[in-house]
Amino acid sequence: MLQTAQRGKKSSSKKAAPKAAVHEQFVEAFRWMLLARTLEEKLVSLYRGGHITGGVYIGKGQEAVSVACGLFLQKGDIFAPLIRDQAGRSAFGEPLIDVTRTYLGSRQGPMRGRDGNIHRGRPGENCLAMISHLGAMVSVVVGSLMAKRFHGEKNFIGLSCIGEGGMQTGSLHEGMNIAAVEQVPLVIVATNNHYAYSTPNDREFACADLVDRAKGYGFEGYSIDGTDLNTCLDVIGNAVQRARAGRPPQLVVASVLRLSGHGEHDDASYVTDEVKRQPFAQDCLKIAEKRIIDLGLVDCATLQSWKDEARKQVEEAIATAQQEAAPDGAKEDWCAISARELVDQPK
Amino acid sequence: MSITYLEAIREAQAKLLREDERVFIYGQDVGGVFGGAFKATKGLAKEFPNRVLNTPISEDAMVGTAVGAALQGMRPIVEMQFADFSSIALNQILNQAATHYWRTNIPVPITVRLPSGGTKGSGPFHSQSMESIYAHYPGLIVMTPATVEDAYTMLIAAVAIDDPVIYCEHKYLYYHLKADKLPDKGFPIGRARIAREGRDLTIVTYSAMVQESLVVAEELARENFEIEVVDLRTVKPLDTDTVLASVARTGRLLALGESFPWGGATAEVIARVTSEGFHLLDAAPVRINAKDTPIPYHPNLWSTHRPGVKLIAERARSLLKE
Numbered sequence: 001m002l003q004t005a006q007r008g009k010k011s012s013s014k015k016a017a018p019k020a021a022v023h024e025q026f027v028e029a030f031r032w033m034l035l036a037r038t039l040e041e042k043l044v045s046l047y048r049g050g051h052i053t054g055g056v057y058i059g060k061g062q063e064a065v066s067v068a069c070g071l072f073l074q075k076g077d078i079f080a081p082l083i084r085d086q087a088g089r090s091a092f093g094e095p096l097i098d099v100t101r102t103y104l105g106s107r108q109g110p111m112r113g114r115d116g117n118i119h120r121g122r123p124g125e126n127c128l129a130m131i132s133h134l135g136a137m138v139s140v141v142v143g144s145l146m147a148k149r150f151h152g153e154k155n156f157i158g159l160s161c162i163g164e165g166g167m168q169t170g171s172l173h174e175g176m177n178i179a180a181v182e183q184v185p186l187v188i189v190a191t192n193n194h195y196a197y198s199t200p201n202d203r204e205f206a207c208a209d210l211v212d213r214a215k216g217y218g219f220e221g222y223s224i225d226g227t228d229l230n231t232c233l234d235v236i237g238n239a240v241q242r243a244r245a246g247r248p249p250q251l252v253v254a255s256v257l258r259l260s261g262h263g264e265h266d267d268a269s270y271v272t273d274e275v276k277r278q279p280f281a282q283d284c285l286k287i288a289e290k291r292i293i294d295l296g297l298v299d300c301a302t303l304q305s306w307k308d309e310a311r312k313q314v315e316e317a318i319a320t321a322q323q324e325a326a327p328d329g330a331k332e333d334w335c336a337i338s339a340r341e342l343v344d345q346p347k
Numbered sequence: 348m349s350i351t352y353l354e355a356i357r358e359a360q361a362k363l364l365r366e367d368e369r370v371f372i373y374g375q376d377v378g379g380v381f382g383g384a385f386k387a388t389k390g391l392a393k394e395f396p397n398r399v400l401n402t403p404i405s406e407d408a409m410v411g412t413a414v415g416a417a418l419q420g421m422r423p424i425v426e427m428q429f430a431d432f433s434s435i436a437l438n439q440i441l442n443q444a445a446t447h448y449w450r451t452n453i454p455v456p457i458t459v460r461l462p463s464g465g466t467k468g469s470g471p472f473h474s475q476s477m478e479s480i481y482a483h484y485p486g487l488i489v490m491t492p493a494t495v496e497d498a499y500t501m502l503i504a505a506v507a508i509d510d511p512v513i514y515c516e517h518k519y520l521y522y523h524l525k526a527d528k529l530p531d532k533g534f535p536i537g538r539a540r541i542a543r544e545g546r547d548l549t550i551v552t553y554s555a556m557v558q559e560s561l562v563v564a565e566e567l568a569r570e571n572f573e574i575e576v577v578d579l580r581t582v583k584p585l586d587t588d589t590v591l592a593s594v595a596r597t598g599r600l601l602a603l604g605e606s607f608p609w610g611g612a613t614a615e616v617i618a619r620v621t622s623e624g625f626h627l628l629d630a631a632p633v634r635i636n637a638k639d640t641p642i643p644y645h646p647n648l649w650s651t652h653r654p655g656v657k658l659i660a661e662r663a664r665s666l667l668k669e
Contacts (some may be wrong), residue, residue: 008610078415115450123418123453131446139408140443143415143423150371150398150421171438174408181403182412336445336452336485337510342537344584346615347623 023297029071029091029229029287031306036087037285038310039096042318043103049263051322052103054116059084064229064284065191067091068236069159078144080137082152083118084191084258085161090248092127096317106324113327134166138175138188145184151273157185157243164253165196166212168204180218187241187250188219189236191226194280198270211301214251224244226254227280229288257281275294348528355499355529356387356460359508360424363506364395370506371398374426374441374460384428385462387522389659406432412438413457414447422506422614423457430461430515431475431514436517444511447484454457454509458502463491463515464555464605465637470644476554476604476637480585481513481610488512489583493542493557495526497580500533508536515582517555532578539586541593545575547666549593551616552603553579556654560603563659570669582612590616591624598629599666630669631663 040058047056059066070091073079079092086099101109102120111120111129121129126144128138141158141231148156166172167190179186196204207213214221220242224235232254239250257280261268275281292298335343350358364368372378372388378401382389392399402409406427413423427433433440440459448454475560483487488510492498498516505512534540534618542557543564550560557578577593579585594600600620601614617632635654643649 082622111450112452114429121451123447123451129447129451131442131443136407136411136438136443139405139439140415140418142408143412143417143421144419145415147416147419147421150368150416171407171411174403175411176406177403178405178408178412257462258514301441335447337488338448339488339508339510342508342510342581342584343486346585346587346619 006100021125023295025233026229026288027292027297029067029233030292031310033087033229033285033288033311034066034306035090035310036063037064038307039099039314040086040315042267044264046103046318050055051236053105053171055263055265056103057083057118057124057263058260059086061283062193062226062256063087063135064232064288065189065226065236065254065256066161067229069161069189070233071233072237072240073157073159074094076148076153076156078126078128078141078157079155080130080141080160082130082137082161082163082166084163086195088161090126093125094122096313097320098122100317100321101324103317104321105326106321107323107327110319129150134172135162135169135172138162138172140293141186142175142179142182142184145186149184155238155244157187159187159189159240163196163202163294164190164192164194164204164210167210176217176219179249184249185246187236187239187243187252190251190253192253192255194275195258195271197262197266202231211251211253217249217251219249220249221253223253224255225280226256227282227284227287229284229290235271242264255280259283348664349525350495350529351522352495352498352516352524353385353387355495355526356516356531357389357391359393359499359502361391362514363424363503364391364398365566367506369420369422370424371400371421372414372424372426373400373402375402375404375428377401377426382403383426385518387426387460389517406435407439407567409458410436410459411443413568414439414444416454417455417457418453425457425459426508427461429473430463433459433461433477440481440487440511440513441484442555445484447486448510449486455511455578456506456509456513458505458512460514460516462520464517464598465642465649466518467646468644469642474642476515476606478513478515478554478582479606482612483610486511486592487583488581489515490536490581491515491553492580493517493554493578495524496530497527497533501536501580504533504536515554518627519555520558530611534580537581537584537586539582539589540578541589542576542578543574545573545597547572547574547578547597547599548599549575549590550601550603550659550661550663551577551579551590551593551598553582553612554605556603556605559654559656559659562656563663566656567659567663574663579612585612585615585619587623590620591627594620594624594627598627599669600628600632601635601659601666602632603635603654603659603665608634608639612637630666633664633666635659
């Protein structure tokens with residue numbers, strides 16, 4: 001079974017790693033991507049069957065970038081995933097049961113029915129719980145890293161995910177600037193999936209490449225093909241390593257196409273055929289699988305066994321969550337602060 | 348020796364920095380030799396150069412950073428240069444900090460200091476009172492100290508509370524209020540204080556309007572009226588019990604605040620008294636707030652926009668005749 005525990009401290013250097021280690025890492029990343037895709041396909045079918053309230057937001061087509069965001073983080077690092085980061089969340093250590101409990105509204109999930117779908121997190125375990133207001137998590141990561149510096153901790157980094165849509169917010173601007181001012185070891189991975197909901201790039205920004213902004217903020221920047229897992233692992237892994245080594249904050253901008261609607265309520269009919277023919281519109285999971293086969297890293301039977309294993313894990317997590325009690329309005333304490341003696345109590 | 352309201356805020360922060368390594372101060376111009384636009388942190392960076400930190404003009408990121416630091420065990424104090432500018436940080440305060448405990452079961456112990464309220468010539472963007480906006484949202488504690496003693500002890504208490512606290516310090520009181528010494532122990536947080544006892548009419552108020560109310564009470568005492576002044580101290584939680592007990596003694600309620608009139612703290616006081624203590628009232632309650640326009644620059648306009656002693660006394664006299 002694929003381990004979902006946070007990995008311990010190990011070198012994220014790929015340059016020095018032998019080819020076998022590189023392949024091992026590629027395979028591990030692929031399996032997280034496979035697990036995320038399997039899980040999200042199942043969540044979509046549950047949503048369409050009326051078993052999930054609210055919405056389902058998936059990361060189809062963005063798994064290669066996302067997994068690289070989670071894969072190089074160590075115990076003590078801070079991770080702020082966003083809406084399409086199931087692969088990265090799993091690679092960082094989020095158990096599947098957290099996902100299914102949150103989507104299915106189990107009282108036992110990390111959000112206890114109080115928040116749903118992709119707004120989940122475990123801040124006590126350094127996985128922040130995103131809010132919907134894009135760009136707002138960056139400065140929270142900055143503050144977390146400053147606190148670690150205050151405490152005298154060493155060798156930590158933070159990684160905050162964003163999309164090209166979120167990059168147009170004032171909050172993101174303030175967050176990036178303050179990160180550079182505070183010189184915290186931060187990596188921002190921006191996935192340009194070419195649409196902010198239905199709005200294409202040409203109505204989102206007017207610069208040639210979003211990575212050009214890196215220099216203006218005092219970041220080091222890289223622009224990558226987000227459909228190529230090998231590139232994602234190489235460049236994001238390197239950015240993590242550079243941040244850990246004390247380099248300025250890092251910005252990686254990855255180009256992909258969101259291979260779904262904004263949420264499952266959205267048929268994405270606004271995505272043009274021309275866009276769908278672009279190289280960035282390829283499915284990163286299929287490309288990674290082909291590479292595994294082409295390189296002969298495993299045989300077809302092993303590949304199939306991984307798919308079966310992923311399906312089994314997903315089905316178990318869903319079955320468990322479905323058996324659990326939903327929250328009950330009559331049993332909630334309806335208390336938004338922890339200092340119970342200071343709760344405002346109009347009759 | 349005498350100490351001002353502003354010095355009390357500075358002394359509270361000095362004490363917090365000295366006694367608690369988790370505390371740091373984060374805001375525009377708070378560090379270096381400058382010590383803040385109002386000098387509320389003057390001299391603190393000299394003693395604590397790594398814990399009194401200047402920030403860019405980035406209110407959103409200032410609060411977001413404080414939230415992150417608080418989640419990792421720190422006790423940040425964010426200084427907004429003016430309460431008005433906290434509107435830029437509303438998202439981080441209301442959606443990030445204030446929802447966090449409810450969503451994740453992990454509280455966010457940040458204190459956001461808001462230099463609040465009007466002073467002569469400050470105009471629309473340097474005079475606002477934001478307490479009602481913050482009190483409206485779940486997940487925040489909103490403090491509005493009206494005395495030097497409360498300015499000191501409530502700021503220390505704010506940092507000790509595990510939840511986000513909006514600390515509204517009134518700029519008009521910075522230099523006008525003085526005390527002989529600072530107390531070791533404060534009145535409990537969440538409890539209103541009877542600032543002056545009376546039996547004829549209750550004025551429920553907070554922040555700088557407490558001082559205006561005390562002047563009015565003194566004036567009406569010469570006309571043989573005994574006015575009780577209730578200082579709420581925290582707008583949220585709102586100490587309804589103390590308010591109701593006062594109205595039970597006087598039978599008349601005047602709710603007074605400096606913020607804009609639509610909704611807000613004074614409306615909440617009247618709503619609670621009429622719904623929970625209607626039988627205690629001998630007359631319809633009266634509410635006084637600033638006018639429903641932006642805050643004017645010119646002193647002639649400003650002194651009319653903001654509730655003043657003359658207006659409060661007139662409305663109180665009318666209510667006493669009811």
